[in-house]
Amino acid sequence: MSEPVVRTVAQEARRAPVAWITLFGALTGVMALVPIFPYVGGGGYVPLLVPFSAIAPLLLGTAGGIGAAVIGGFIGMFLAPAAFPLGVVDVLLTGVLPAVCVALFVNNDRYFAWAAAAVLANGVFSFLFPFYVPGQAAGFAAPPEPLYSVLGAYYWLPPVIVALSPIGRRLVPGWSRAADRKVKYAGIYVAILMGLFVWWNPWSRPYWYILKYAPGLAVTTLIGYSWWVPALAAVITVITLPILEALNRSGLPKVSEGLW
Amino acid sequence: MQSAFQYVERATFMHRLHPVVKIVHLFATLALVLLPYRPTLRDLASAAIWVALGACLWALGRVGVRQFGFLIKFLTAIFVFLIVTQGLLYQSEGPVLIHIGHLEFWGSDLGTVTVEGLFFGAVLSVRIIAAAMALPLLVTTTSASQLMATLRTLRLPPRLTFMFVSSLSFTHLVIQMWQNILEAQKLRGFDIEAMSVWQRARRAYVPVLTPLILLLFRKGNDLQVALESKGFGSTGPKTEIEVLPFLPRDAAAAAVVLAVFALTLWVKF
Numbered sequence: 246m247s248e249p250v251v252r253t254v255a256q257e258a259r260r261a262p263v264a265w266i267t268l269f270g271a272l273t274g275v276m277a278l279v280p281i282f283p284y285v286g287g288g289g290y291v292p293l294l295v296p297f298s299a300i301a302p303l304l305l306g307t308a309g310g311i312g313a314a315v316i317g318g319f320i321g322m323f324l325a326p327a328a329f330p331l332g333v334v335d336v337l338l339t340g341v342l343p344a345v346c347v348a349l350f351v352n353n354d355r356y357f358a359w360a361a362a363a364v365l366a367n368g369v370f371s372f373l374f375p376f377y378v379p380g381q382a383a384g385f386a387a388p389p390e391p392l393y394s395v396l397g398a399y400y401w402l403p404p405v406i407v408a409l410s411p412i413g414r415r416l417v418p419g420w421s422r423a424a425d426r427k428v429k430y431a432g433i434y435v436a437i438l439m440g441l442f443v444w445w446n447p448w449s450r451p452y453w454y455i456l457k458y459a460p461g462l463a464v465t466t467l468i469g470y471s472w473w474v475p476a477l478a479a480v481i482t483v484i485t486l487p488i489l490e491a492l493n494r495s496g497l498p499k500v501s502e503g504l505w
Numbered sequence: 506m507q508s509a510f511q512y513v514e515r516a517t518f519m520h521r522l523h524p525v526v527k528i529v530h531l532f533a534t535l536a537l538v539l540l541p542y543r544p545t546l547r548d549l550a551s552a553a554i555w556v557a558l559g560a561c562l563w564a565l566g567r568v569g570v571r572q573f574g575f576l577i578k579f580l581t582a583i584f585v586f587l588i589v590t591q592g593l594l595y596q597s598e599g600p601v602l603i604h605i606g607h608l609e610f611w612g613s614d615l616g617t618v619t620v621e622g623l624f625f626g627a628v629l630s631v632r633i634i635a636a637a638m639a640l641p642l643l644v645t646t647t648s649a650s651q652l653m654a655t656l657r658t659l660r661l662p663p664r665l666t667f668m669f670v671s672s673l674s675f676t677h678l679v680i681q682m683w684q685n686i687l688e689a690q691k692l693r694g695f696d697i698e699a700m701s702v703w704q705r706a707r708r709a710y711v712p713v714l715t716p717l718i719l720l721l722f723r724k725g726n727d728l729q730v731a732l733e734s735k736g737f738g739s740t741g742p743k744t745e746i747e748v749l750p751f752l753p754r755d756a757a758a759a760a761v762v763l764a765v766f767a768l769t770l771w772v773k774f
Contacts, residue, residue, distance in 0.1 A: 263737070264728035267668045268721045271675035275683070304718070316672045323644050324676065332535045332636060383541060455539070456587075456629060459594040484710050491715045497722055 261309025261500045266316065269305060273297040273317025273340070277325040282473060292328040294321045295343050296481045299437055302348035303421075303485060304492065306502035307356075314344035331451060338448045347440035351433070352502060353408060354418040364408045364443060368401040371446035375454040376463070388460040396467035400446055400474075404439045413439070421504055426486070433485060433504070438478035445474055512648050519566030519646040523755035524655040526762065527643045530562065533766040534639035538632060540773070544595070544625035551773035552631040558765045559638035566646045573641060580637060587633075588626030595622030649674055654747045663743065682720055686713050 279293035294317060301317075302310030318340020322329040329335035349360040376388045407413040412435075420432025449470075453463055492505040499505065514520075519527075537555055542548045563570075570577070592602070597619040606616035647655075649670050656666040687697065690712055697709045732738075 262725060262729040263664065263668060264725040264732060265722055267671045268675055268679070268725045268728070269718075270668065271672040271679045272717070272721060274672060275676050275679045312668070316668055319669060320672055320676060323640055323673065330633060330636065332531075332538060332640070334535070334539065384543070455541070457542075457595075457625070462590070462594050484714055487711050487715050488718050491719055492722070495719055495722070497726065 259498060259501055261305040261312075261503070265305060265500075266309050266313045269297075269301060269313040270316025271320065273301065273313060274320025274324060276317075277321025277328045280328070281477075290328055292321065292325060292339070294318070294328065294340060296477065296484065298340055298343040299347045299440060299481055300485050300488070301344045302502070303351060303433070303489065303504045304500070306500045307348040307352055308502075309500060310348055311341065311344045314341045331455070334451065338451065342444045342448060343440065346443040347437055348502075349443075350404075350408065350413060350417060350436040350439045351421050351504070352418060353413045354415060357408075357414055360408045360413070364401070364404045367443050367446050368405055371397055371401050371450065374450050375458075376460065383454075384457065386460055388463060393460065393464060393467075396464060396471070397446075399467070399471060400442050404443045407435065407439050429489075429504075430482060430486060434478060434482040437481050437485075438475060441474050441478050445470060511645065513569075513645050514648070515567055515646075517566050517646070519562060519568075519642065522646070522758055523749055523751050524643070524647045524651050525658070525751065526755050526759045527647060528655070528659075529759055530762050531639045531643055533762060534559075534636055537766070537769060538636045542625075542628050542632060544621050544628055547773055549624075549628045549631060551769045552628065552635050554765065554769045554772060555635040556631060556638065558762070559635060559642070562642055563638065566642060568641060568645050580633065583633065584626075584630040587629050588623055591626035591629065592618040592622040595619060595625050597621035650747045651749060654745060654749050657745070658749070664738065667737075678724075679717075679721070682717055683713070686717055686720075 273294055276293040276297045280290035281293050281295070282291040298314040298317060300310075301313045304310065305313055315336070318329075318336035321340055322332060322336050329339060331338070346363070349356050349363055353360045372394065375383065376385050376393070379385070381387075407417070417432050417435050417439075420428050421436055423429045423432060449466065452458070453466075458466070489505040492503075534555065537552070542552070599619055599621040601617045602620050602623065603618040604616065605618075652673075653666055653670045656669070657663060690697070695712060697705060697713070700709050
């Protein structure tokens, strides 16, 4: 059994200032202008805002990070509506959810109940919606089984295992705050990867429903993003570590639940 | 691209209109976009009516189409993609327009382009146009101070309202800082534009983002001091710089928007 996660007094002391949240929100919003991946099924693009939303809770703490992601999401919707085809719904799905999911995994020792509820609900939702519920009632044909379920499980099962086991409850939050650079890389990578896996299902399914995806297109989408989510998590980790180290050495006041 | 979604000061009907009416239009658009659509004439007509309303409001606000050239190009590419993919993938037993061969793909025959599929792609495209027209209308015809006053009137938390509207005005600062850092790095021989996609993913963004975020947080510290010295966050009644009365013409405009919304629902269902 590993040791409980230890946070320093400085890390516990302070919430992110409003001005930091405002400015990081502006930065996140501007990043909506930069496309990083087209939607596999068409209809828009994944903006650079997503990685910034995922980073936000690591820099500003859970509340500050989610606040910055909300602001960034709304600004992104104004600046780049093509990245938010569903408007306000996409603010939640594209802008805010990455921050929430990563925050849950990086602080799973504190928010275990929330994380457990999120990963389990995510599993049920992504399996059923939209091909089984509402299914044929809304004009959706049955997907090819067991291929569809196996591909779907690739996205929801790893977060369930990690979040409910000691890996997620103790190790990942501890590794993310470790002094050793390699251990910290590992912790942050796992937290971001699991967060993005949880984010991907509720992010993608509304498009399947609204754009009436055929089962074939849904399977293609599941395959198309299977390499992309881990690759995105790796790129975010590579970007995040130097920022955390730079902030740590900057002399700026530290933030509660921030990883620096 | 940077100036497309900025407030443009003009003396038009839309500029004078109370922002609440434009927000009503925005949320009605959102509601229409989220409804499930089918490849029927009724659904196409319903989306087209809302696009027509949007076009009228754009004309009343003299919103320049040219300044959204990048958005139009982007959306055109999406429409072509949607129409082609729906033509090929939509599961239809209706008439076939083009028959190339047979390629069964989990219920869809990729060797045939169906009329119903193409029509469904067109319906989706019209719906996206309807969605894309609402936001530019609000942003280009409503100033930051008007937006702030309106959000306060709608009883949104003042702290949240301040953060949102301030962030909106800081976007230019962020873009400027981003460009300054890019140029500074270019002077040192670090040219992101000359890098391949793989090189960019691996090493392009760290030397730009790290100083950018540090600079932002340092500016944020100064801003925080300025805010606190002006009593930000203090409790008690607050005064307003701009008071926006809701006039009869605003009520009439809101009634028109809601009437057209009801008409689109009636046509659809």
